[in-house]
Amino acid sequence: MKTITLGTTGITTPQNAFGALPVQRVNMETAVEILHRAYDGGMTFFDTARAYSDSEEKMGEAFGKGSKWAESHNREEIFIATKSAAETPEKLKADLETSLRNLKTDYIDIYQLHCVKQCYKPGDGTGLYEVLQEAKAQGKIRHIGITAHKIGIAEEIAESGLYETLQFPFSYLATDRDIALVEKCRQNNVGFIAMKGLSGGLLTNAKACMAFMLQYDVLPIWGIQRMSELEQWLDFFREEPELTPELDALIKKDRDELLGEFCRGCGYCSPCTVGITINQCARMSQMIRRAPSEAWLTPHWQEEMMKVEKCVDCGACLKRCPYELNIPTLLRKNLVDYKEILAGKKI
Structure with missing residues (x-):
């Protein structure tokens, strides 16, 4: 080495x-x-x-x-x-x-x-x-x-x-x-x-x-x-x-798929004012495809993902994110994708 x-x-x-x-x-x-x-x-x-x-x-x-x-x-x-x-x-x-x-x-x-x-x-x-x-x-x-x-x-x-x-x-x-x-x-x-x-x-x-x-x-x-x-x-x-x-x-291949705005899961954005687990929900689409597992579709994670609908755009996470990501937008995109995955039950 x-x-x-x-x-x-x-x-x-x-x-x-x-x-x-x-x-x-x-x-x-x-x-x-x-x-x-x-x-x-x-x-x-x-x-x-x-x-x-x-x-x-x-x-x-x-x-x-x-x-x-x-x-x-x-x-x-x-x-x-x-x-x-x-x-x-x-x-x-x-x-x-x-x-x-x-x-x-x-x-x-x-x-x-x-x-x-x-x-x-x-x-x-x-x-x-x-x-x-x-x-x-x-x-x-x-x-x-x-x-x-x-x-x-x-x-x-x-x-x-x-x-x-x-x-x-x-x-x-x-x-x-x-x-x-x-x-x-x-x-x-x-x-x-x-x-x-x-x-x-x-x-x-x-x-x-x-x-x-x-x-x-x-x-x-x-x-x-x-x-x-x-x-x-x-x-x-x-x-x-x-x-x-x-x-x-x-x-x-990974660079083609992932380069750009993505959540690294650091958690510095937390806590969320309405209880969203931001550092997982904001990258759920990527995780569910790169580490395929039925565990992402459990009732627990379905409940966590649905909390995204409660986002009030308070801006607290935006101020904390060290990567200056548009977190509310990422959350909503991931929720749309998650619902489509649930509907098809495919990973």
């Missing part, structure tokens, strides 16, 4: 990393088992966040001080990145202390501002960047990173000279502008951490996803919650996938 160095951080790690958002959905024992297997299989970079409920605690249990792993391993053998969505200096400082405590570590390799609305800078009046500088000077964090979903903000970050890493959605559904962002980061020596490599579950061929990533100077973090999922990615340590004509054809 190729290695990648993240910009000016000096962090060099296999180009195949662990995204720990999904381990919040499994119990502690399972999460620790998966995290240990990821390390044993070759992964050394692990990404989490304060927003991922108990994900940090599970990573702390797996790798932190007092853990079984720590008895025979050195903390320097792994790289831990976490994030805070704090919007005030006080909250950012509190989040950092909580993360250090949860992760059972003295330092965090990359501390990232999470899903930002702007490129935070020294002297901008928020005080956030100054907190990061202070924490780095104190040795609590080693590198300053940031995550964004809006391309314009990401481009400004890449050119700012302020951040050592940028985390941004990147998959083989990337636009030309997304790919140009990767190059901009390379030119400015900013490490690019690629999230949403499966586009929220819409992409299902691991080989195609990995082969695409290996063409670029990016570090993909794969969201993993099952051992079977993990083993797919660990297989690539034994044999890197090549972008064969067959995989290239699959990628082109």
Whole structure:
């Protein structure tokens, strides 16, 4: 497996990393088992966040001080990145202390501002960047990173000279502008951490996803919650996938079908004022065809989809969506399609 160095951080790690958002959905024992297997299989970079409920605690249990792993391993053998969505200096400082405590570590390799609305800078009046500088000077964090979903903000970050890493959605559904962002980061020596490599579950061929990533100077973090999922990615340590004509054809087919406005299922739009499960209902048409299952047609999901009719166009989801999607329109299109599928009982 190729290695990648993240910009000016000096962090060099296999180009195949662990995204720990999904381990919040499994119990502690399972999460620790998966995290240990990821390390044993070759992964050394692990990404989490304060927003991922108990994900940090599970990573702390797996790798932190007092853990079984720590008895025979050195903390320097792994790289831990976490994030805070704090919007005030006080909250950012509190989040950092909580993360250090949860992760059972003295330092965090990359501390990232999470899903930002702007490129935070020294002297901008928020005080956030100054907190990061202070924490780095104190040795609590080693590198300053940031995550964004809006391309314009990401481009400004890449050119700012302020951040050592940028985390941004990147998959083989990337636009030309997304790919140009990767190059901009390379030119400015900013490490690019690629999230949403499966586009929220819409992409299902691991080989195609990995082969695409290996063409670029990016570090993909794969969201993993099952051992079977993990083993797919660990297989690539034994044999890197090549972008064969067959995989290239699959990628082109998916791009033809999916490129454009689609919901990645991140859930940042929630909660809905009338109780719609937006992050599933807004992409039901794609999910029901790409992962065919009668489970999408159960009474539960029929009831959830019919809630779309209650949409009052309040605009709350529009303000929250990091991809600036027209969510009410997507919801209604998906509902029309869903009713047609139900009528024909075909997937």
